[in-house]
Amino acid sequence: QVQLVESGGGSVQAGGSLKLSCEISGYPYDDICIGWFRQAPGKEREAVATIYRGSGSAYYADSVKDRVTISQDITKSTVYLQMGSLKPEDTATYYCAADLDRCRAPFDDVRWFNYWGQGTQVTVSS
Numbered sequence: 579q580v581q582l583v584e585s586g587g588g589s590v591q592a593g594g595s596l597k598l599s600c601e602i603s604g605y606p607y608d609d610i611c612i613g614w615f616r617q618a619p620g621k622e623r624e625a626v627a628t629i630y631r632g633s634g635s636a637y638y639a640d641s642v643k644d645r646v647t648i649s650q651d652i653t654k655s656t657v658y659l660q661m662g663s664l665k666p667e668d669t670a671t672y673y674c675a676a677d678l679d680r681c682r683a684p685f686d687d688v689r690w691f692n693y694w695g696q697g698t699q700v701t702v703s704s
Contacts, residue, residue: 583603584672587699608631611681612629
């Protein structure tokens with residue numbers, strides 16, 4: 579059973595940085611796509627970035643691609659989301675999710691992802 583545990587959320591001022599972590603357990607294979615999604619109150623869940631464990635290929639939402647980096651440490655089975663130049667509109671609950679396949683197009687389709695973490699809150703104040 580795949581399990582995902584996020585950490586690293588918190589409260590920061592606009593312009594600040596945060597690094598989120600997603601620890602993955604229960605699936606030791608390379609054929610897995612990990613995505614970071616976020617959901618603000620009253621809004622739909624949206625994709626931020628995804629990474630394919632096998633190759634490290636990454637995809638980013640246009641709204642964040644100049645400000646975030648997704649990376650992985652395979653030895654720790656952990657995927658990171660480094661976020662900088664944070665804005666109040668980045669405030670949301672951030673989730674990591676897993677698709678037991680290569681990252682599929684469109685990369686931002688939540689329906690590909692069957693396993694989800696519990697989320698970590700990011701709050702950016704102006």
